[in-house]
Amino acid sequence: MTVTHDVQLSWTAPAVLREADPQLADLLSAEAGRRAESLQLLAGENVTSPAVLAALSGPLVDKYAEGYPGHRHHSGCALADAAELLAVDRAKRLFAAEHANVQPRSGTSAMLAAYAALLRPGDLVLAMSLEHGGHLSCGSRANFSGRWFDFIGYGVREQDHLLDYDQVRELARLHRPKAIVAGGISYPRHLDWAAFREIADEVDAYLIADTAQTTGLVAAGLAPSPVPYADVTVAATHKLLRGPRGGLLLCSEQLAGRVDRAVFPFSQGGAAMNEVAGKAVAFAQAGTPEFGAYLQRAVDGARSLAGALDGAGAPPLTGGTDTQLVTADVGALGLTGLEAERRCAAAGLMLGKCALPYDPAPPAETSGIRLGTGAVAAQGMAVEGMAELGELIGRLLRGGPGAEIGARVRELAAALGEN
Numbered sequence: 001m002t003v004t005h006d007v008q009l010s011w012t013a014p015a016v017l018r019e020a021d022p023q024l025a026d027l028l029s030a031e032a033g034r035r036a037e038s039l040q041l042l043a044g045e046n047v048t049s050p051a052v053l054a055a056l057s058g059p060l061v062d063k064y065a066e067g068y069p070g071h072r073h074h075s076g077c078a079l080a081d082a083a084e085l086l087a088v089d090r091a092k093r094l095f096a097a098e099h100a101n102v103q104p105r106s107g108t109s110a111m112l113a114a115y116a117a118l119l120r121p122g123d124l125v126l127a128m129s130l131e132h133g134g135h136l137s138c139g140s141r142a143n144f145s146g147r148w149f150d151f152i153g154y155g156v157r158e159q160d161h162l163l164d165y166d167q168v169r170e171l172a173r174l175h176r177p178k179a180i181v182a183g184g185i186s187y188p189r190h191l192d193w194a195a196f197r198e199i200a201d202e203v204d205a206y207l208i209a210d211t212a213q214t215t216g217l218v219a220a221g222l223a224p225s226p227v228p229y230a231d232v233t234v235a236a237t238h239k240l241l242r243g244p245r246g247g248l249l250l251c252s253e254q255l256a257g258r259v260d261r262a263v264f265p266f267s268q269g270g271a272a273m274n275e276v277a278g279k280a281v282a283f284a285q286a287g288t289p290e291f292g293a294y295l296q297r298a299v300d301g302a303r304s305l306a307g308a309l310d311g312a313g314a315p316p317l318t319g320g321t322d323t324q325l326v327t328a329d330v331g332a333l334g335l336t337g338l339e340a341e342r343r344c345a346a347a348g349l350m351l352g353k354c355a356l357p358y359d360p361a362p363p364a365e366t367s368g369i370r371l372g373t374g375a376v377a378a379q380g381m382a383v384e385g386m387a388e389l390g391e392l393i394g395r396l397l398r399g400g401p402g403a404e405i406g407a408r409v410r411e412l413a414a415a416l417g418e419n
């Protein structure tokens, strides 16, 4: 199976949509234009594989198939069953997992199901603190997680921003949580899954791996897999995997029943079967050498980009990255993350402000930026191109000419469109 990297971000509204809803058709055409003229560096975004898009708009979009293959609550599910079994088998093979549930509608709903499978309301959970890069499903008071469970947060060290495993162990011994969650949204280094497992075993806690940010890297063997260590692994199919927007759960055969029941019927009704079909395609593509080469380029590019930012006076946290993700401190340049995000967006470089661990700036402004190379690499950008992006961002942060840099960004974006 081939992976198409010559992705066209240009898009024309089909006649049926233009006729039915010209207002929305115009809006989508304008969005396609915005996307094609700028470079998407938001860490969670990617360009969905064209083959996945085709599966998403296929006939399973209409199919109701509550339950699991062989045990549906609706008739006419034989082919939907076959599609889901394909997705499940491919996910199991891709991640070397005993069991896979491909139905979660998002990373967050997969997290909800992981908690539901292992915990009871009020249980204590040790997870990366939100201030240090934990996802909102790791105890935000505005999220189900923070309302239904008691969260204790671990973090990174102030001197080098690396995870403090000694602190994780200390907190685990002190609080004896029912579960430990490993993973976050802005941590650019590989995690030591064996160390997390050892700590969890010492206090008899479950280990939940939140790998939404790095799912593709794990699939391609470019990041260590949590699957042999974690009780439940949570993954996202729309980030590095270039699949449909959605979640994935991996676990042992022993926990399969609990995980499946935690998705349906506990937290979802019928799965989106077109998304399940799209996931099957994405899992097949992620197993190819081309996919591995694409992500290797994303990681190499992120490293070069981080080096360029460092040279411009915006040091990347932890000194660099092991992944597609770069988190950099713009405070040293006298900027807030908000101002940096605004300047880059004005020049067509879409990245996000990011609260840093120990950030002195208020959360609405922050001292950091966070970006990822997954989408530009999917569009075929070479490592040198990503290094140049780092230089362009560095110049913008140092007050360089926005109009001139914006023109260069449009040139780079147009070149990608012609790949």
Ligand SMILES: *Cc1c(COP(=O)(O)O)cnc(C)c1O
Residues within 6 Å of the ligand: 044, 105, 106, 107, 108, 109, 135, 137, 183, 184, 185, 210, 211, 212, 213, 236, 246
């Ligand atoms: C993206 C992400 C999630 C949630 O995924 P959604 O699909 O947006 O709900 C959870 N955890 C981490 C670490 C993520 O990066």
